[in-house]
Amino acid sequence: MIISQQKPFEEILEALGDQEKVYLVGCGECATMTQSGGEDEIADMKTRLEAAGKTVLGNDVAHLTCHELDMKRIFRQSKDAAKETDAFIVFSCGAGTQSVREATDKHVIPGTNTLFLGNVKRNLQYEEKCSLCGECVLDEYGSICPVTRCAKGILNGPCGGTNNGQCEVDPDKPCAWVLIHNQLKKEDRIEQFMKIQGPKRWNAVERPGRLDARDKDEEKGAA
Amino acid sequence: MGKYREAAESGKFVVSGEIGPPKGTQVDDMLHHIDLLKDMVDGLNVTDNQSAVLRLGSMAVSHHIVSEGGDAVFQMTTRDRNRLALQNDLLSAHFLGIRNVLCLTGDHVSVGDHKDAREVYDFESVQLIQAVKKMNEGFDWAGNELQGSTDFYIGAVVTPESNPIEPQKAKFEKKIAAGAQFFQTQAVYDMDNFQSFMEYARGVTEGKDVKIMAGLVVLTSVGMAKYMNKFVPGVFVPDNLLEEMASVPKEEALKKGMEICARHIKLLKEKNVCDGVHVMAIGKEEIVPEILQLADLV
Numbered sequence: 001m002i003i004s005q006q007k008p009f010e011e012i013l014e015a016l017g018d019q020e021k022v023y024l025v026g027c028g029e030c031a032t033m034t035q036s037g038g039e040d041e042i043a044d045m046k047t048r049l050e051a052a053g054k055t056v057l058g059n060d061v062a063h064l065t066c067h068e069l070d071m072k073r074i075f076r077q078s079k080d081a082a083k084e085t086d087a088f089i090v091f092s093c094g095a096g097t098q099s100v101r102e103a104t105d106k107h108v109i110p111g112t113n114t115l116f117l118g119n120v121k122r123n124l125q126y127e128e129k130c131s132l133c134g135e136c137v138l139d140e141y142g143s144i145c146p147v148t149r150c151a152k153g154i155l156n157g158p159c160g161g162t163n164n165g166q167c168e169v170d171p172d173k174p175c176a177w178v179l180i181h182n183q184l185k186k187e188d189r190i191e192q193f194m195k196i197q198g199p200k201r202w203n204a205v206e207r208p209g210r211l212d213a214r215d216k217d218e219e220k221g222a223a
Numbered sequence: 224m225g226k227y228r229e230a231a232e233s234g235k236f237v238v239s240g241e242i243g244p245p246k247g248t249q250v251d252d253m254l255h256h257i258d259l260l261k262d263m264v265d266g267l268n269v270t271d272n273q274s275a276v277l278r279l280g281s282m283a284v285s286h287h288i289v290s291e292g293g294d295a296v297f298q299m300t301t302r303d304r305n306r307l308a309l310q311n312d313l314l315s316a317h318f319l320g321i322r323n324v325l326c327l328t329g330d331h332v333s334v335g336d337h338k339d340a341r342e343v344y345d346f347e348s349v350q351l352i353q354a355v356k357k358m359n360e361g362f363d364w365a366g367n368e369l370q371g372s373t374d375f376y377i378g379a380v381v382t383p384e385s386n387p388i389e390p391q392k393a394k395f396e397k398k399i400a401a402g403a404q405f406f407q408t409q410a411v412y413d414m415d416n417f418q419s420f421m422e423y424a425r426g427v428t429e430g431k432d433v434k435i436m437a438g439l440v441v442l443t444s445v446g447m448a449k450y451m452n453k454f455v456p457g458v459f460v461p462d463n464l465l466e467e468m469a470s471v472p473k474e475e476a477l478k479k480g481m482e483i484c485a486r487h488i489k490l491l492k493e494k495n496v497c498d499g500v501h502v503m504a505i506g507k508e509e510i511v512p513e514i515l516q517l518a519d520l521v
Binding site: 151152153154155156157158159160161162163164165168169177178180181193194196197198199200202 | 302306328330331333334342344345346347348349350353380382385386387389390391393394396397400401409456457
């Protein structure tokens with residue numbers, strides 16, 4: 001899921017400036033799980049903004065804020081509030097904020113910072129394991145991604161900064177290369193470690209990414 | 224071919240020093256150090272934004288050393304440049320007469336003085352080694368033919384005290400397979416450990432013309448030694464050396480560190496443990512001539 005974190009309240013107020021009437025948008029998926037933009041956080045934000053002298057004209061926790069057609073439909077239903085508001089504050093990921101952007105011409109403010117695509121370790125604990133590179137090489141590495149989990153994204157083994165199995169850059173994180181080495185040993189595939197890996201094809205996906213999955217042309221490999 | 228490679232390939236015990244360019248335009252000390260060392264050693268490494276701290280460039284200083292009649296080992300990290308810029312700099316360095324390149328991934332920007340910089344790592348050390356080898360063979364990374372190939376002596380690093388050691392050894396072997404012709408190690412202090420590492424390394428490099436130079440960082444105080452043990456991964460100063468450093472008054476610590484360094488050089492040479500040494504005095508290069516004298520190298 002996409003891991004996001006609320007911005008400091010002062011930063012949100014500063015972005016609003018003199019604008020008084022606001023409309024809050026949360027997200028029923030990732031931002032609800034991460035408690036950065038679920039029903040409770042939106043209700044809390046409403047209280048804090050009202051205490052700061054703002055008028056909250058409307059608030060919605062969309063099922064999926066990154067769904068652009070859904071956002072347009074929601075704003076059509078709450079027509080007056082959406083029309084009268086000075087600004088929208090969006091508590092989802094950056095994709096959700098830009099989905100709101102597509103649905104209105106008003107000032108749209110991100111209420112969160114979008115951090116990473118994260119695995120859920122346990123409730124409210126997340127770790128980044130995939131960086132959406134567009135060309136999955138996990139099988140080369142015992143399904144432990146060095147592109148993401150090695151601080152330098154090294155593809156051929158540990159650097160000199162590996163420190164008793166931990167990473168020099170952040171001693172709280174394991175060295176991905178020690179994990180990979182141990183995993184390949186467990187799989188009895190340690191010879192795989194010796195394969196010299198070329199650099200990533202960073203343009204495997206042309207950025208900004210775009211996919212029309214309705215296209216069933218098998219040659220293009222579309223799903 | 225440069226002096227450094229000539230020395231290495233002749234089978235001579237190779238000696239190199241290291242120059243860390245200054246942060247700014249005041250180059251007097253650096254020029255003095257180069258002047259002092261360039262004829263005394265086979266080559267001088269020049270660091271590349273060492274520790275991810277912005278400094279005067281490795282290529283410019285390497286060129287200066289070569290133009291003054293010395294030989295330079297141009298250090299190149301993959302942290303700050305993508306593959307286009309790396310190859311561009313390799314061609315430029317070659318044009319400027321630089322013939323030795325040490326391929327490094329480079330310290331992460333988070334340890335340096337531009338912590339918000341975007342680190343590149345389009346290549347890492349193994350891939351940079353491959354790229355230099357390809358350019359030596361007349362091709363760029365993309366497979367296009369070059370109008371004239373390069374002639375670099377390809378260097379790499381290895382950390383003999385890395386923990387765990389197995390993945391580090393595997394990477395060392397990959398660097399050799401990728402085309403590394405010489406190695407300079409991370410600082411080593413425990414000569415017994417280093418000799419066992421070299422037994423392994425000699426086995427791996429048997430039949431291949433790969434030279435291994437021991438990295439020696441001069442101890443300046445017992446505090447510095449303890450600091451390295453605590454904070455520099457892959458560096459291990461054993462207890463007997465800590466005690467030896469502590470056995471002398473503070474003002475004689477540097478002298479003691481120089482003695483230890485010279486003793487290690489002598490031992491490595493006499494026992495034919497490795498093919499040479501890379502002596503790092505980290506800003507105190509003026510002491511290197513005396514160390515080499517103590518080690519009977521000059």
